[in-house]
Amino acid sequence: MAQFELRCIECGGTYDMSRPAYACSRCGNLLEVRLDIDISKERLAKAKHLGKPISVWRYRELIPVERESRVFSLNEGGTPLFKCARLGEKLGLKNLSIKFDGSNPTGSFKDRGMTVGITKAKELGMKVVTCASTGNTSASLAAYAGLADLKCVVLIPEGKVALGKLAQAMMHGAIVVSVRGNFDQALEIVMKSSEKLGMYVLNSVNPFRIEGQKTAAYEICDQLGGKSPDYLYIPVGNGGNSAAYWKGFAEYEALGAVSSHPVIRGIQSEGAAPVAHMFETGSKELVPVKKPDTVATAIRIGNPANWKKTVKAIKESGGHASTVSDDEILRAQESMARLEGIFAEPAGAAALAGLIKDLQLGKIDRDADIVCVSTGHGLKDPDVAIAHCTKPKTIEPSVEALGKLLEAD
Numbered sequence: 001m002a003q004f005e006l007r008c009i010e011c012g013g014t015y016d017m018s019r020p021a022y023a024c025s026r027c028g029n030l031l032e033v034r035l036d037i038d039i040s041k042e043r044l045a046k047a048k049h050l051g052k053p054i055s056v057w058r059y060r061e062l063i064p065v066e067r068e069s070r071v072f073s074l075n076e077g078g079t080p081l082f083k084c085a086r087l088g089e090k091l092g093l094k095n096l097s098i099k100f101d102g103s104n105p106t107g108s109f110k111d112r113g114m115t116v117g118i119t120k121a122k123e124l125g126m127k128v129v130t131c132a133s134t135g136n137t138s139a140s141l142a143a144y145a146g147l148a149d150l151k152c153v154v155l156i157p158e159g160k161v162a163l164g165k166l167a168q169a170m171m172h173g174a175i176v177v178s179v180r181g182n183f184d185q186a187l188e189i190v191m192k193s194s195e196k197l198g199m200y201v202l203n204s205v206n207p208f209r210i211e212g213q214k215t216a217a218y219e220i221c222d223q224l225g226g227k228s229p230d231y232l233y234i235p236v237g238n239g240g241n242s243a244a245y246w247k248g249f250a251e252y253e254a255l256g257a258v259s260s261h262p263v264i265r266g267i268q269s270e271g272a273a274p275v276a277h278m279f280e281t282g283s284k285e286l287v288p289v290k291k292p293d294t295v296a297t298a299i300r301i302g303n304p305a306n307w308k309k310t311v312k313a314i315k316e317s318g319g320h321a322s323t324v325s326d327d328e329i330l331r332a333q334e335s336m337a338r339l340e341g342i343f344a345e346p347a348g349a350a351a352l353a354g355l356i357k358d359l360q361l362g363k364i365d366r367d368a369d370i371v372c373v374s375t376g377h378g379l380k381d382p383d384v385a386i387a388h389c390t391k392p393k394t395i396e397p398s399v400e401a402l403g404k405l406l407e408a409d
């Protein structure tokens with residue numbers, strides 16, 4: 001009996017892991033890796049994983065790569081879980097923490113998935129990797145493809161990728177293709193062309209990416225001393241990361257590493273909220289947003305490829321998806337930076353914005369253990385930060401001028 005199985009999320013059809021596959025050839029739904037709990041438990045116990053440094057690869061026994069494979073790593077994961085006392089006090093919360101995945105090697109959570117995805121790409125013998133991206137996936141993929149000596153082709157929506165992310169993809173040597181359209185259209189081209197052009201897709205439709213990203217949930221439980229939080233707030237764009245977190249929490253509970261799981265609160269921007277809309281209306285089908293728009297360009301997505309996975313995940317956790325405005329996102333971004341010293345990009349502040357909104361609506365128990373996931377670093381998007389803040393003040397080069405300025409301030 002194998003420890004891992006690649007299965008369709010809807011019809012349960014199984015697939016060979018030694019070939020590139022993303023969707024079920026029978027029903028068209030996405031694939032996911034399923035763990036055999038007994039085998040995994042035994043392997044994990046033998047590995048004594050808690051004695052190893054905290055990182056994605058601390059959990060190697062729960063990640064479906066071949067035992068003999070060379071792992072392509074930049075030391076991803078092991079990101080801080082900041083206990084946010086000042087922010088907590090301001091919001092009237094006793095136990096608020098932020099999981100800052102912006103401190104990954106390329107500045108976003110994507111690295112967790114990419115170290116596994118690229119390791120898999122090499123196992124499969126692929127030579128070219130590709131993705132469509134709102135920016136972070138392309139930055140991460142470009143870095144890991146360089147490390148593994150793979151050709152990298154990234155498709156980005158023209159004019160809608162934050163400056164830092166674009167600089168990363170270019171510097172790491174990707175072929176950067178700007179598409180006159182949005183992310184959803186770019187992803188459609190990637191999915192339609194990958195097989196014909198021999199490219200391995202490393203968007204979150206790739207089941208192995210999710211296997212890397214789920215480790216963030218294991219880490220949170222370990223960082224809380226073998227306990228799950230009560231609530232997890234997380235931004236939802238294409239829907240992969242929220243599904244990955246849920247997979248991680250559910251697996252860790254099934255493995256007996258923790259005795260409960262959190263309620264997942266998925267947060268979307270008002271201008272790009274097809275998943276939240278499903279929860280509001282009770283609809284069973286996603287209605288794509290044709291022209292998504294938000295200051296949080298990372299989650300400017302109208303037709304999330306993983307919508308079925310994330311809706312299932314949020315529902316299984318007993319959670320809900322809701323929206324925040326751009327203004328709420330920018331205010332949360334500023335609070336994190338000023339009160340806790342955490343500089344997140346706008347999408348990386350959406351979860352906190354969602355929590356603040358829930359508090360205002362009286363939806364959350366103030367004694368609960370709450371974790372907000374901050375997904376990307378603020379330096380990724382300097383333009384938004386500079387536009388939002390007070391401009392620098394200019395003075396003549398003298399002590400008097402400085403004194404006068406500070407007096408007036």
Ligand code: F0G
Binds near residue numbers: 134135239
């Ligand atoms: N936060 C950040 C900073 C992101 O870059 C993304 C997605 C998300 C949240 C949403 O995660 O898509 O798994 O629901 N960025 C992708 C990209 C789409 O291309 O970089 P999701």
